[in-house]
Amino acid sequence: MRLRRLHTHNCVAEQAKILVAEAEENNKRIDSAWLRWRKCSLCGQNYHGVVACALGWACWKTYVDRSETDEARKMAINVLGNGLYEARHYEESLSVKEAELSMRRRVGASKQNMLGMQNNLAGVYRMLGRDEHATRMLRDIYSGRLKLHGEEHKETFGAALNYASSLVKLLRFEEAKSLLRRTMPVTRRVLGDTVQITLKMRLCYAFALYKADSATLGDLREALATQEDTERIARRVYGGAHPMTTVAERDLRNLRAALRARETSGIA
Template sequence: MILTQCPVCAAPLPHTSAKQCSRCKTRYCGPVCQKQHWEQGGHDKLCRKIRKGGGAEQYHANNKYAEAVTVAAEACAEDTKGQTCYICTQALHWKTKEGLVRGCACRGTAGFAHVSCLAEQAKILFAEAEENNLDYNTLGTRWKRWDTCSLCEQKYHGVVRCALGWDCWKTYRGRPERDEFRITAMRMLGSGLTCAGHDEDALPVKEAELAMLWRLGASLHETLVTQSNLANTYMKVGRLESALQIKRDVYSGRVKKDGEEHEYTLIAANNYSSSLNSLERFEEAKSLLRKTMPVARRVLGDNDENTLRLRWSYAKALYRDPTATLDDLHEAVETHEDLERIALRVFGGAHPATEMIQGSLRESRAALSTRSVCEAMAAMTPPGDA
């Protein structure tokens, strides 16, 4: 369940013992709140509508998806003006009348689509793979259409990713709790909320996912992925020590399970270094990154987003460290400049990763300029002068 709080008092809801409306399955912390919601909270008027909408969880997901599509289309309106959907070839969706979006690395006149069209494409491709009992790798490739553009092969970001996350969840949430792709749909939702900056909303989704995996006795891989995602959200809401502890455990778990050269281990190393940087433990971060960056460049390549993020984390550790030398600051600027060139070529200027690297580049240049001026002035000051 993604509805993890009582709609009346916002208390956390237990997984199995929560009081619920017998008609629409809306859950409450107890009978007092259920009665209050019916008599004073308007549930008496909404109950039938929620039931017709598939129950509380489905009704909630449908509404959130509709809101997210509207937000995404409005956010992309300037970029999509005068364009048509590359899937249905229309400007307005024939049924929903929604506007166009573009939230990937496509540029020029490529990549414009309706969220509904992108979602329908993903549903059809995945359903075909399941119906024809295609192999697991094919299932995974088809599933990628939920978060990855079929044209530029880069992940969607921002509010577009959020809208697709809600559609993915509302599509598969009715499957059995143990169904792998129901679990993955929940993860898609949490990731989408994070991409749109809704970290407080993403937190209970990711906590619910981890609790569910523990309850089901999920594989170590699934648990590590979910712990990592949860730790990233803890960071975003300011719970830095909690995030660091989880990320350290995840990195250690990945090294033992997958080895130091596996992509999952490299992702875990980047997440761990990010927490170290946030807590200003720069020497530990640099030590970890000096070990993992060459591995990522060899295994994943310089253009891979994970390689870029590892190098970016290292460059930030260099220039943010108060003990940084002038050589460290020069290296930070040079690394940022190389990362910017790669990001512009691979993702384009409007991609969040590119914008974050550019912002960090400006900060590193400012740090270098300030240090250079200070050292130049110190060199010009005669010995003994104040």
């Protein structure tokens, strides 16, 4: 079985090399040919796990001797970092992604690309349990998106949600609530109430409301109303089996229990 997998990886790698080489010889952009390094040509699914990792190493070895300014080499280090991440080699992925970020700075990558790479890097920090570092990076990414795109852009909404979620994970609920109170109304106005990013923001906000040590009875009731509305929309739009709906249901049960306990205690 191991030999069969190795043979498959080698075949895919050779096909990718040939397609990229043909595009370069014909002075064409290599983007479409490059997809062969990332996804299966038959089913169209992205490679994952050990397959993505093996192809990442094969890709890097193919183009590592080229100049840092060479497009294929710049893309190859990204494939390697993602492949290591897919195989859960997070420390190795972190080293590669940090090297890629430094390299991109040297060659003058666009602000858009730099923010995207920083976002990927923050994801690795979180997988390694380095949540404070990840949160600082996500704060800078949100600030960068806000400056680059403005407050009504989908990329800005995504950055705000990532930052808020990271704040919640660190139990910094007041900061998360403040951020979400600014961004949720804009997100709902621009994208509507049924898209996942809006629903996730509302779930995050309700969680921060009722988990905060300073939560009042009014906060819990606001959180409950927000959660019930979010769960209802998720069920109607995405169905009862969708992860968005199941998460909303779980949080709703917990919130109702917390509210009952508060009301029983008589604490306002």
